[in-house]
Amino acid sequence: MAFSLGAYAAPLMCKLGADLDGHAQDAAYVRRAADIADKSAGFTSPHPNFGCVIATSTGKVAGEGYLYAQGTKPAEVLAVEAGGEWCRSATAYLNLEPGDCHGDHTAVSALVQAGITRVVVGIRNPLQHLRGNAVRALRSQGLQVHVLGEDLQSKIIEEARKSCLLVNAPLIHRATSRVPFSVLKYAMTLDVGHAAWISSKKSRDRVFELRGRSDAIVVGGNTVRRDNPRLTARHGGGHMPMRIVLTQSLNLPEKANLWDVSDVSTIVVTQRGAKRDFQKFLASKGVEVVEFDILNPRDVMEYFHDRGYLSILWECGGTLAASAISSGVIHKVFAFVAPKIIGGKNAPTPVGELGMVEMSQALDLTDVCYEQVGPDMLVSGFLQPVPDLTPVIPSVDETFAIDPSVTPYESSIISFYKTWDPYGSFSNFSPHPIQMPDNGGDYVTWSGVEHYYQAQKFVGVNDPAALDCIEKIKAVRSPEEAARIGRWMQRHRPDLVCSSAR
Numbered sequence: 001m002a003f004s005l006g007a008y009a010a011p012l013m014c015k016l017g018a019d020l021d022g023h024a025q026d027a028a029y030v031r032r033a034a035d036i037a038d039k040s041a042g043f044t045s046p047h048p049n050f051g052c053v054i055a056t057s058t059g060k061v062a063g064e065g066y067l068y069a070q071g072t073k074p075a076e077v078l079a080v081e082a083g084g085e086w087c088r089s090a091t092a093y094l095n096l097e098p099g100d101c102h103g104d105h106t107a108v109s110a111l112v113q114a115g116i117t118r119v120v121v122g123i124r125n126p127l128q129h130l131r132g133n134a135v136r137a138l139r140s141q142g143l144q145v146h147v148l149g150e151d152l153q154s155k156i157i158e159e160a161r162k163s164c165l166l167v168n169a170p171l172i173h174r175a176t177s178r179v180p181f182s183v184l185k186y187a188m189t190l191d192v193g194h195a196a197w198i199s200s201k202k203s204r205d206r207v208f209e210l211r212g213r214s215d216a217i218v219v220g221g222n223t224v225r226r227d228n229p230r231l232t233a234r235h236g237g238g239h240m241p242m243r244i245v246l247t248q249s250l251n252l253p254e255k256a257n258l259w260d261v262s263d264v265s266t267i268v269v270t271q272r273g274a275k276r277d278f279q280k281f282l283a284s285k286g287v288e289v290v291e292f293d294i295l296n297p298r299d300v301m302e303y304f305h306d307r308g309y310l311s312i313l314w315e316c317g318g319t320l321a322a323s324a325i326s327s328g329v330i331h332k333v334f335a336f337v338a339p340k341i342i343g344g345k346n347a348p349t350p351v352g353e354l355g356m357v358e359m360s361q362a363l364d365l366t367d368v369c370y371e372q373v374g375p376d377m378l379v380s381g382f383l384q385p386v387p388d389l390t391p392v393i394p395s396v397d398e399t400f401a402i403d404p405s406v407t408p409y410e411s412s413i414i415s416f417y418k419t420w421d422p423y424g425s426f427s428n429f430s431p432h433p434i435q436m437p438d439n440g441g442d443y444v445t446w447s448g449v450e451h452y453y454q455a456q457k458f459v460g461v462n463d464p465a466a467l468d469c470i471e472k473i474k475a476v477r478s479p480e481e482a483a484r485i486g487r488w489m490q491r492h493r494p495d496l497v498c499s500s501a502r
């Protein structure tokens with residue numbers, strides 16, 4: 001049996017719980033696929049989180065894998081590599097119907113070639129142009145495909161399906177609402193949302209993790225003026241989100257931690273025409289400024305959706321939080337509640353004025369979780385439930401397997417900013433290897449365009465550090481990692497950047 005061991009693919013010959021049968025077994029393995037899929041949240045963005053568990057006919061797990069980062073091997077490929085010969089006549093459990101960024105149905109081919117005979121799919125792909133394609137392709141190859149909620153229905157199956165919806169909530173919300181998935185996070189005492197440090201060190205470590213799962217963090221002008229935050233994910237080696245400041249006045253200090261963009265970028269979003277000189281000052285610091293005619297959270301979020309952002313963490317104060325909630329752009333809330341009371345007649349609230357007067361108008365959270373983090377309680381829940389994308393059509397007839405609730409893409413616009421877009425294979429981040437000539441004219445294979453692009457910044461520079469950087473870029477598995485190394489080096493060692501790339 002040829003097992004290829006790796007951190008993201010594991011051969012296992014154990015049972016998930018004793019004597020699982022029927023729906024219970026299907027549900028348990030799909031949940032497992034969802035659990036491992038979640039391990040790489042943040043790194044996979046803008047891709048969804050994919051997990052695959054392969055179980056033999058006797059219910060033993062032969063192999064499993066999850067997508068480590070965008071552009072790396074699909075979960076299904078890792079799982080069949082780990083399972084080897086044990087995959088013959090086995091069942092593959094997927095939390096999400098595979099997409100097809102390679103244009104060649106890599107995940108489907110891997111399952112078919114490994115001899116898998118049955119596939120259980122947690123949820124269909126929420127993206128219209130991918131939806132139903134892999135299910136149809138697998139069925140056309142003679143595999144039995146069961147989609148939870150369509151071909152399998154019971155309480156336990158419904159719970160497993162829910163775990164699949166939750167693990168890819170950002171993608172599903174983004175696909176249906178056309179704004180990035182937004183999480184509002186705040187810390188409060190038992191009575192108020194004070195400005196000073198409220199939550200414990202453990203809670204703050206948890207915040208770093210939350211930051212690492214997000215594409216960007218949003219704060220308002222007051223928070224920059226009063227807290228001078230850094231908004232970095234300081235949990236070691238994790239994904240670093242961008243920082244976004246929303247300010248109408250642009251009345252911001254010249255000295256601020258957010259203007260240090262050597263490790264991570266900052267975008268300031270403001271009202272058109274605001275303080276032109278300060279805009280120039282920010283630009284000179286490497287901070288991007290974006291102007292809006294009228295600054296409101298919905299327009300800003302639609303803009304960041306179009307720039308390809310998947311998930312946003314709002315760490316603002318109550319004024320902006322209320323405005324964002326009222327605009328309907330906040331999907332989930334994380335409230336850290338510290339067991340302290342500070343009182344105060346004019347004490348700030350974590351969410352400002354929403355115009356509600358009666359408790360019957362209060363917004364209810366759904367799928368609420370309570371978790372003790374050190375001395376604090378973390379209460380989280382959805383302000384907008386994860387949309388249910390189950391098609392109403394029977395899954396046997398795949399011809400009409402298109403979700404009518406997802407707005408069709410404008411036919412005149414070709415979208416390829418992100419790899420999951422309909423023309424995503426044109427994206428720099430698409431996982432297609434390319435061959436390019438080196439200095440001697442010999443063709444060298446690069447993992448993708450982004451790898452090649454980043455490395456070109458340092459080509460021809462007579463310094464061992466430049467060569468070392470090129471080799472590092474070449475070696476990493478994902479385009480995102482290549483981009484991170486290239487951008488980091490460009491900021492920290494501009495002297496290593498060749499003149500044509502400056």
Ligand SMILES: NC(=O)C1=CN([C@@H]2O[C@H](COP(=O)(O)OP(=O)(O)OC[C@H]3O[C@@H](n4cnc5c(N)ncnc54)[C@H](OP(=O)(O)O)[C@@H]3O)[C@@H](O)[C@H]2O)C=CC1
Pocket residue numbers: 185186187188193194195196198219220221222223224226227246247248249250251295296297315316317318319320321323348350352
């Ligand atoms: N307990 C906690 O978890 C947190 C507490 N805080 C505290 O909160 C205080 C700041 O609170 P607060 O002023 O509410 O928060 P913010 O500064 O986060 O948000 C308000 C500011 O956002 C800008 N803004 C841009 N667009 C809008 C809009 N459409 N609606 C509302 N504001 C918009 C304005 O900036 P401008 O004035 O520049 O135009 C406005 O003053 C600080 O003392 C900070 O310490 C902050 C974050 C978390």
Ligand SMILES: Nc1c(N[C@@H]2O[C@H](COP(=O)(O)O)[C@@H](O)[C@H]2O)[nH]c(=O)[nH]c1=O
Pocket residue numbers: 186187194195196197198199203204207219223227228229230231232315316336
């Ligand atoms: N006060 C408060 C928070 N405040 C948030 O954290 C920001 C500071 O981030 P940084 O500069 O990166 O450490 C601050 O501006 C505000 O958005 N967060 C919490 O987890 N707990 C707390 O008690």
